[in-house]
Amino acid sequence: MNAIMFAQSASNAALVTFIIYILAVFGLAWLANRLRSGKNFLSEYFLGGRRLGVWAFALTFAATSASGGSFTGFPSKVYMHGWILALWIGSYMVVPICAMGLVGKRINQMARMSGAITIPDVFRDRFRSSAFGLLSVALIVFFMSFNLVAQFKSGSEILKTLLQDVEVFQSLVAWIDGAKSGTDWLRDVDPGYLLCLVVFAISVIVYTTYGGFHAVVWTDVMQGIVMVVGVVIMLPLALWQVGGFGTATERLSELTPPKLGLAQIEMEDEVKIRWSTTAPWFGISQGDQPPRLFRVSSTLSAPVGIKTIQHIKIVELTSPVQVTEQLERLEAMVPVDWGEQGTIVWLDQQTRSKLSKHKLTITRLLDYAYGAGKKGSYVRGPGPVPPKLPKEPGTLTIHSPQPGDVVVLDADGRIVVERQSEINVVALEAGEYTVVGKHGSEYTKAVKVEVTRGGDHETTVNWSTIGQQEVADNGKQPVNPSSGFLPLSLAISFFFMWAISGTGQPSTMVRLMAFRSSRTLRLAIITVTCYYSMIYFPLILIFCCSRLLLPGMDLESDRIMPQMAVTLTSNIGHPWMAGLLVAAPFAAVMSTVDSFLLVISSAVVRDIYQRNINRDASQKTIKTMTYVVTLLIGLGALLGSINPPQFLQDIIVYTGSGLAACFLAPVVFAIYWPRANLQGCMAGMIGGFVAHLSMYVLGVIVNGSFFHPYRLFDFNPIIIGLITSFLTTYIVVKLTPPPDDEIVRMYFHRRGSKND
Amino acid sequence: MPTFTIFRHTGRRDGAEARSNNFRDSFESCASSPRIGTLELAEYLKSQCDVFEGQAVKPSTEHPDYDPLFVNSRREAIFIFCLWAACLVWCVPYCYINGYVPEDQEVAILWGLPQWIVLGILVPWLIANVIAILFCIFIFREDDLGSSEEDAPTEASS
Incomplete structure (x- = not known):
């Protein structure tokens, strides 16, 4: 009873925190809108007038980079795989200096030279090519729209976790459940999720549309502070409750998956x-x-x-x-x-x-696909890997005189169920299977398991009807063989992934066009370096402890962050703190979504409308257009998230790595190599896109799923995409004429005076 | 001090801080080399500047008159890339050799954490942070980013 009462008070605290948080966000948007009046609308709306100071720039950068994944997906992974996540995320030790320092100063300078507001703007001006600008717009809109849908879903799920025990919320959910019953396309949508999605989406769309870049930056600052405070509170609580570092590691090393x-x-x-x-x-x-x-x-x-x-x-x-x-x-x-x-x-x-x-x-x-029965799996590489349960299972009932010694093979002849004597009702993914039994002689029977959403489906095999056949030898390999969570090739891939591909994200690069001076950048690198160290390594410590404090959450590990917040605060008797801690992941998602929203709308308004359709558009037209486009993109993402596709985390990985494969090489060559030309950089962008995409398409052919990409030499597709993009750019540049002298002089040669 | 003399004679213009630093680096490396004499050094410096001893000098085609911010940024980018590569070269092999051990081998503990995490990730993380901060303080240049259209008065939005 105490636990229930505590959960209730924690949820009420979460609700209060959430309301205060949303009010603060709207207040900041209102202030941002007031600040913008009387200034160049586009530059102010999308880039904050290039005047970001150290704290604003550092925290908006950090908060935008730390998406919902940092506070939901990452803790979940630590819970599932243990200490190996330290290596998985190891390159975060240099992410701030890489993502800000590799291209920051130079891209800011080039954007100032040409008055660029977006990354496509930079390409268009550097190479004097509308086609290049439009190509990059197309890629940004393509990748980021999918990502936006995934982030919307993530935000809604977190909000649902935050509010699920609140009475008002439960009443509203019950009402929505009744109200949507007459609508066919909403029939299968979870009413709680739907309510949270609408609240989340409307909040983000309104404050982003109304406040623009300043609102996004200021809310990012607030969200960045919320995140670090959440971690700083959780770390000592977690360590204290498991008995310190040493005890935690010793106990963890005793566990088997x-x-x-x-x-x-x-x-x-x-x-x-x-x-x-x-x-x-x-x-x-x-x-x-x-x-x-x-x-x-x-x-x-x-x-x-x-x-x-x-x-x-x-x-x-x-x-x-x-x-x-x-x-x-x-x-x-x-x-x-x-x-x-x-x-x-x-x-x-x-x-x-x-x-x-x-x-x-x-x-x-x-059993776990990797690590089953192995002590210490959580404290050594390559880390355990869970098995895949059927997502929408059907039921196969096997009637047999001797239920033991039963093997079920899938269509490829791999074992999906083996010798589990207590099981004679088997949950299986829809598909065709072969049941094999041994009763003195061997028997096989082909069966088809069908699943229809919402119904009970059962395929019964009466053992007495099974005909005698030979069992094929190829039916002995286990299903889903695994080489562990992080084999060596993937460890290398992820070192590229975070530090290098993080640099190639358009949403990151746009931030780099907004800081005030080199001094700002310098201090911001120091700030974010410290900030990331205070967040990421402690998160590993906290969620390694979570396996000891909250066992058995393997199938709902995405909820480990809020659950841990509630547990830690309940153990010390301060429920109000749960609200604060749970606000951190919500803040992380919001700060990513608002930035993505602006990047997409700026690509449409600036790069398509203003620079290709109506070059003489007035400030008033641009302003109206901007509001409408931001609103429409937000609403589009909201509609797309109502019935979101499966594999959301995979979509986020695909879009993030795809953007890096397309943009990093062209940007690096464009800003650091005077010889770089239009043909080379466009070829590099297309080459990166095609190489990266082809790994996923090959995944369909080889592995049977788009989201199980083919791993050439066992590397993640991002490596293949980046190498292809860099090589293609270099080779094509060498084979084609150099750029005009005028362009080279403008972007690479010294100007006559300081403020030329 | 010879370095100051050279700065004065090059007739350094605003925004040429990077080239001045190149001169300083060149001078120091040349001066410390027994194989390079004063005459060679003077010839080299002449090839690097527009104005020498008050007279115009033709800029070298091998060393274009690059924007100092571009030169500095490129140098800083190379440093950063090397830092990333050094972290990769240490962390991944170290963790692989010491952390990917068979079940029957005990995982050593250091400071209450698995030793391979401490030496493969935590300590390098701290060192990388220190290097990043030192880089920002001593190597990163505060170049002038130039002006932009936002600095000019604009039409008020309606």
Whole structure:
């Protein structure tokens, strides 16, 4: 009861924090709009008049770079894979100096020379080519629009986590659930997600559209402060609660990765009143041995009228030490009588009262694809890799005189289920399978598992009907073989990824066109260097501790950040702090989304409309156009996020690496090589795009999925894209005539006076 | 002090700080070399400047009259790239050799953390930070970025 009350007070604190935060954001947008009046609209709106000082520039840069991934995806990865994430993110030690110092001063100077406001502007002026400008606009709009949809979804999910226990929110969700039932295209959308998406999107669109760059920068500063404060508070709390560095590492090195699975519960009677419980634990008695311990992921809910709850995601702890510790915690809250071997015991009073008579069947239980049974997987490379559970499973019921010795092969002859004697109801991805059994002689049977959204589907194989056949030898390889989370080639790739490809992001480069002076850049590099060190390494420490404090969250690790915030603050009795801590990831997403929104709208208004359609457009027209375009892009992203595509994290990786493959080489050559010409840089941009894309297209052919790209020499596609882009630019420049002397003199030669 | 003399004779113009520094670097390296005499040094310096001893000198085609900001930025970029490469060359192999160990091999602990993390990531991270800060203080030049159209009075937006 105390835990529930605490969760409620933490959620109310989160709501209050959120409201204060949103009010502050709108206040800053209003101030920014006031500040802009009377000045050059485009430059002020998209670039803040190139007057950013040290703190504003440093924090907007840091906050924009640290997207939602830093506070949701990254903690989740640390939780899942352990200390190896330190190497994964190791190049962040030089990200500030690389991303700001490699091209910062020079790109700022060139943008000032030509009055450029966007990156396409810089290319257009440097090479005197509208075609190049439009090509870069097309690539920016293509990549960043997808990314915007992914970020919108991320922001909405975080907001949902923040507010899910708030009563007002729950009432609104119930109302929306009823209201949307008549709308076909909203039928499958989670009402909570929809509400959060609308609130998130409208907030960002309004303050970005109204306030422009200044609003984005000021809110970034606020968000940057929120992020670092969140981390600085969490680190000592986490270390204190696990007993310090040494204890945490020792305990972590004792752990083995858990098993992930699916289960179903058959109740004796139909559910009369809808009920749900949050992430309950259950154990299976093993007689004299310690019981097996499972956690249900997320919420266990039973809608009215059903008798069977299918496809419940479960996690089984496998480390004896962790099982003992967790059992002690749970048994301290409710008394437990384990009974005879095989008895299933729910370890909270609420679920026990709801599930008095029932049968629980584990339908899949998978070992980690890498690291299963290995102690110390979380403290050494290459880091454990979880198995893939079927996303939308169907059920295959195998009726057999002897349920053991059953093997199910997929269409490629790989084993998907093997020798799990307690399983005779198997949850499988839709597809064609072969069931193989051994009962003195070998039997096989081809079966088709079908899944239709929202329905119960079952394919039954009656063992007695199976014909006798030989079992193929190729059916012995395990499904999803893995070489670990971070093999050597990927470790090298990620060293490129963060430091080098981070430099090639248009959203990053636009920031570099906005600082006031070289001195500002110099101090900002120092500031961001310290800032990143205060954020990223501590995040690894905090979320390595989270596996010890919050075991069994492997299937909902994206929620580890807010859950950790609530746990840490609950343990010290200060619920209001949870709101502050949970605001950090929300701030991170917002600060990225607003910047992306501006980059896309500036590309459309400046590079397409003003420079190609209406060169003589008045300030008033430009202003109206800018507001309308920013609004429309935001609304487009909102609509795209209502039914977002799957693989959002993969989309973010694809777009980020794709932008770097397209933009980094042309920018570097354009600003540092006087000989660089239009043909070379355009070829480099196209070459980078094609090489990077081709790795993903090859992924479809070789691996069967666009988002499992082909890894040439085992490297990430970003490496292939960057190398191709740099080589192509260099070779084509050498083979084509040099640029006009006038251009070279303008951009590379000394001017007659300081402020020429 | 010879360096000051040379600066005076080159008739240095505003914004030519980078070239002055090149001269200083060149002078120092030449002066410390037993194989380069004063005459060679004087010839080299003449080839690097527009004005020498009050007389116009034809600029060298091998050393165009580059914008100092461009020259400085390029030099700084090379330094930064080398720093990144040095981190890559240390961190990845060190972590791979010491952190990717078989299950039966104990992971050594240092300062309460896995040793391969401390020496492969944490210490290099701190050193990289120190180098970055020293770079900003001592190597990074505060070049003039030039003016932009925003500096000029513009039509008020309506």
